[in-house]
Amino acid sequence: MSDAAPGTPTPPPPSPWERERPARARVAAARTPLSRGRIVEAAFTVLDRQGLDRLSMRQVAAELGVTVSALYAHVSSKDDLLELMYTRLFDGFEPPAPDPERWQEEVREYARSGRRRLLSHRDMARISMAHVPFTAELLPHVEALLAVFRTAGLPDRIAAEAGDLISTYIDGFAVEEGMWRDRAAQQGGESSSPARPDWREMADEMRNYFASLPAADFPHLRALAAVMVTDSSDERFDIGLEIILRGLASYLPDPAARAGADVSRASDAG
């Protein structure tokens, strides 16, 4: 690094491992004027690097090579910035087109893509959980989800609650995933990056913990250890989703319309 020939000071290459410092950003983008968009962008960078608890206005400013106070000309507060990040999460989201024949599949796609979006940035689920999609930009998304439930034939009271229930499930599940991710990353130390923690090691440890419990006091936890903690949580997400979908389907007034409910899987789920 420091043994370059004098006169030709080769700057260290910006490697992805050198993540703890805002490096060349402050010179490269120094003359580009600030904007809400660039601030949000920088905030996501800091978020992924530091996590929500260490996402500060000062860190964002540093990332942009700018003073903290400069941010306040474009963003009214940290809360404002967080709301912008929340809103950006829905960018490019294509609302489902309501189709009574396949409403369950549409909800599945909505939920899975929602989870994917939340997982694409560190602690994003915690930010999502702290906000409500009732702003002018986000209301169309709520409308689209309600349209799916309502045109499927669900009673109004159920349709109204279903939107909340699904959203809460997605956020809550992703928040929990984030917690395990953090735990695995801080435990794995240097061997695993925060983006790709070693699940397997942590999952093994968890299963061992459950298996070590006294059999007399924890028969059910011991019996369920293997299915409770899995290497991938995709399957677990789908199971919870399916439970909700079946519950919703049970409210369809016309029993024939419940055909979409995959009740046949009931027996092979154990």
Add this chain to the structure above:
Amino acid sequence: MSDAAPGTPTPPPPSPWERERPARARVAAARTPLSRGRIVEAAFTVLDRQGLDRLSMRQVAAELGVTVSALYAHVSSKDDLLELMYTRLFDGFEPPAPDPERWQEEVREYARSGRRRLLSHRDMARISMAHVPFTAELLPHVEALLAVFRTAGLPDRIAAEAGDLISTYIDGFAVEEGMWRDRAAQQGGESSSPARPDWREMADEMRNYFASLPAADFPHLRALAAVMVTDSSDERFDIGLEIILRGLASYLPDPAARAGADVSRASDAG
């Protein structure tokens, strides 16, 4: 305030409205030795007064009439303190006794009392959401809940997910309730205390907002406005809970065992 007769400086009476300052606590309890229990107690007082975002070690210390650094002899960090608060939430919790005949009613009671506990302290749901009940003290509660699902006859994979799903629902619902509570309190200003915000005013405003949306773009939101935002959220909580319970019931291998599921309500829910 400043026109008291000279020589008789009457101190202002400690009124319950003057909540922003830790008043006589610092003299009354000054000589009682510190303990984890007393620190947690003080933390709850600060939490209810200031909310989680302004709950600080310094505020807790002030509440106890003690220096910040004194706390660190009994509590290893702020996270440690938050975990103690989370654990205390389960104090006096009586686990449900598994009974296949009435497992749904047991889950309802569990969920309702869980919500009540979360609502008994400001922002408690946010604290709960950030923790996982896998400590030695809390594991018996998890075991009890799993016992209910498993002895009811649910397949293992479903039972394992059901615990998570119900807990996430309770926490998520209560987090959202807290958000509306905060919003109502800060909007109501002086007229309503943070403990008893005026729901009605806020609910009216919300319904008006939905009603004012263009009918062409938001037909479903307009149609559901009345059922989406209600004066009390008790009913909404029960509906979401019922959706989950019905979904779970659909996995019971023996159809006769599903008798507990109150499917008859399907038609009058709209």
Add this chain to the structure above:
DNA sequence: ACCTGAACACCGTTCAAGT
């Protein structure tokens, strides 16, 4: 018009020193 510098009122945590 856009940003800087300095300031204000806070944070969590540590540690030598007092009693």
Add this chain to the structure above:
DNA sequence: ACCTGAACACCGTTCAAGT
């Protein structure tokens, strides 16, 4: 044994001043 005081390295936000 238990607590204090001072310090360190941070926060969000404001505002006069510079260019």
